[in-house]
Amino acid sequence: MLQKLLPLCLQLACLGGLATAVSIQNSIDFYRNSELQADAAQSAQQCPPPKPHSQVSGCPRRSCRVDADCGESGIRCACDRSLCGAVCVRYNADCSPLPEVVNGYKIEKGPAYLNENSVGQVIQVSCRPPFSLEGSTDTIVCQGNLKWSHPMPRCSREEKCSPPARIPNTVVVRAPSEAPEYASGDQFVYACAPGYRSDRPDLTVSAICTRGQWNMRDIVCSVVSCGHPGDPANGKHLNWNYTYQQKVSYFCFEGYRLTCRSETEKISDCQVRTCNADGRWSGSVPECKSIQCPNLRNPPNGMVSKGWNFVNSVVQYSCHAGYRLVGTASRMCRRNGTWDGEVPRCVVQDCGPPPFVANAYRVQVTSTKYKARVTYTCLPDAKLEGENGGQIICQTDGRWVPAPPKCRSHCKVPTIAWGKALIGRPDGPPAVNKVPSDTTLWVRCDENYQLRRTLYPRCDNGTWTGIPSCVPKDCNDRPPLVKNGIARFYGTKHNDRVIYSCYVGYEAVRGSSVLTCRYGRWVGTPPVCTKKKCPWIESPAGVEKWLIGPEGIKNQWTRPQTTSDNEELVQFQCIGKGMALRGHTHAICLNGQWRPPGSPRCVRQMHKQIPHDWLFYRVGKR
Template identity: 25%
Template sequence: MGYMLRGSKSRTCGADQKWSGEAAECVAVQCEAIHEPEYGTMICSKNRNFGSICTINCDSGYDLIGPRQRACGAEGRWSGLPPTCELIHCGPTTSPQHGNVTCSMFDQFGSQCQYECNEGYKLVGSNSRVCQESGAWTGIQPVCELVQCRPLASPENAFVACSSGNDYNSRCRYVCTVGFELVGSDNRVCQSNGRWTGDRPYCEQITCGVLSDIPRGRIVCADEDRYNSECTYKCNSGFSIYGSTTRRCLETGKWSGSVPECHRVSCPALLPPDHGSMKCNQESHHNSTCSITCDTCFTLVGSTARRCRADGLWSGEEPLCQRSQCTPLLNPLNGKKHCSMGDECGSECSFSCLPGFSMSGNNTRECTAEGGWTGTTPKCIRESCIPMNPDPELTMSCSDENKVGSNCTFTCPPDQNLIGSKWRECTSTGQWTNTLPVCRQCSHLKSDLVFIIDGSWSVGNVNFRKAKDFMKSLVNPFEIGWDYTRVSVLQYSDDPRIEFYLKDYQDKTTLLNAIDAITYKGGNTRTGEAIRYM
């Protein structure tokens, strides 16, 4: 083995005494020459001779494709197929999401790939990988993660709002609470390096600056010059404010409104009342006093003096000059009257009697500025009274029959009592005083009547007249006299006033006239004072 026959495998001795074929010999076996593969080396143990073993190795970066060894066989052929050295590939690389990869020789052995992330992302893993002989890349596939900055904390008295939390490119805006202003940038952005732009701002309380006092006035602030503090302006007494009375510190750091002024107080011009005059000591300025008086025959209703107050208004009530009035006069009994201006001041009233009556007293009376009438109440006197017809038991004795001024006295028999007045007089009105008495066997009665009447303003002239008529209707049935019924009247308002006493009038006619002559007092209602007086 290891040799091969060269020549004829068999020979035959021919007739010509020659061997057929060629002489045979055994020659050592050799295989054909083989070459080492490209990018590789080959080492043979016996060159091309039989039994030689050739070992093939590839250069670094190349991978052997085929048998690593070939042997030269007895047949002179190499075992196996010729191997090749092919370049090693590690497989294609992929770009990470949000990044890219750049390789020097694609995926071939020795290729170096550099990984980068897009802006705003950071690489997690190897930033480079190399294709090894093993056909594998060094390291692991990196990833690109979104860059994040440290979370921002809200400054004191502020809050921060971010568009995307603390992620890359998130824009955060700082806003101070009401009453504070931001010092520093109001916006910060998360950068690709994981840091925020700018510095952390802070909030500073808003102030508007201290306000100064105004001339002739002062200022009071609720919270000095801080935000939302309200300052109130006040003027000294006698001065009023023109402009804003209050100002407020706004978010802008400025005061609302404008500085007011204190002007001297002036009241509206006063005009004297009709039928009156007025005198002021300082025109219409603060503390000026005006006194008001009315013309003759006019009474002042309202304030007699008014002062210009600090609020620009006049004290007291607006005065009015009202024409003075007297108590209305009644027509004399059996007569009439005519007044030029009713019961007003300056009015002149003339009186006249009916036929058959003559005037006694003033025939004219004038209403004075003091509210009273001149003269006295006139009377229309009749010349005689109607003759009396007494009962038979009654004895009558008259001084002048039934003529005006005649006095008649009455007596009863000893066993009877006189009921009624002991005397009667024929008055100028043609009426007998008292009532005609009678003789009766009964006790002699006496009584005292006292009337308390309200003469205050709450009654009024009309009702006061009705009160007097009511008293007359109560008195009329009684026998008036010292030994019979006596009457007294007290009128009250602010204070009590006795119109006449029990002893003053001893006949009915003069009593009724006295009631008619009572004048309306006027004033406030003080009933308790009148009762205590009685």
């Protein structure tokens, strides 16, 4: 209406003068404001509600339907169709200015009264050929938080896409014709390959060529698993990978054979199973049946033990009394259901020639088969030892039982010098001529004689285990001790000697220095060791002698017939004044001799020479 009245009013204003023109302009502004307010009120009433997250996105808190709801001048009610809904904003509240569209242009889709970047303005971008729009949308909105709803779209030249990369474990279910390049909008549709599946069954994914790139959502196809294939009783399977195209093979434990459950199924189909694309195993779980060997018959004159005939079972063969087994005594059931080895035979038992026995008569043998008997008889001067009176019997196992006897020869009594042989004990009867085997002798030696070793000889089948001898007795005691002397000896046997020697300072005055062990006694008289004495010392005139004992007691030595004891000390002194000794002042008695020997002498005493420095001295030195 306003657009129609505007040209007419301008003409009237030109005809009526300036006053009329001003009046007409005021009328036009009134009508324009009224129309804008009506459009704004209608736009606010048709505005969609705010988005749930608008409160945390910086939207104004006051909502409205018309400008009057905002209550203040300079504030209007704006419709944000993208985020905030109808909210109160200032007239100058704008979003950031938009740049010009290169290779395209902008179209304002909002109300006519809004500027390009006013709150509530809707801008649509269009591109000029041959350019196309680049961005997630061609329309953006200035929101109540003074931000554009999307980045500014751009116009770019159309680009081709190279063939798309292969997606693992997928197949292409729909695609354009094969070409080196694909235009924007061309589409490939992918699905999981057989044996693979995604988290959502029957999911397909499209790849769309957009501005030279393939735009698509990821798809993950995992291999199908058939799960545990199951095991037969008494068997197992190999390979623990249960995924698509994997195979498991079955085997049975020892003693069992693999068979299929169905008669129509081949053994190869149930022994090896494959995981199919539908997640199920091919074939069926096989069975493991026990392997058994046939029953065995008893051999002639024998028998076989009755028991199991499964794999690894063992049977034993035995023969009746008087027969022996020829061949293997046991047989085992093999994995192929047959018995190993061959059937043994039972033949009449023969113990063979009887054992030879020394010192026995040669026996006459009429039979060596089962229950045959042989009796042994010993030669004269031999003793029978054994069970069953020397008789042996052929047994069912081919042995002569009991063990053959022994004919043990007598032993001749040995002659023992300086002794006598008795039988068994000290008071036993004398042993003469020959004695039976196992007889033990007791040997008694004559006086002053003894056995060489403690031995009781025993007759062992004509031979003595040893023959003792009687030898002169040893001296059981040590040789006598000697005071102030030492005894050296190296044994106390017969004819061993002991040698005596006196300590230093002592000498043997009687007795013998050597004693001999004879028939258990030391023969001879041991020596007596006494102290050695030193003789009188002849001294020159004027010399007197003093004897000094162990305790330092001095006694003048004046009697020549008096001798000095060992280690006694003599001191020499001069008689009278003015005399001095020349020589040693003391001597000691050692092992019967004085050390040092001889006697000192006394000479008249002379003064010592006066020191030289006593007679002469230098000036200034005292």
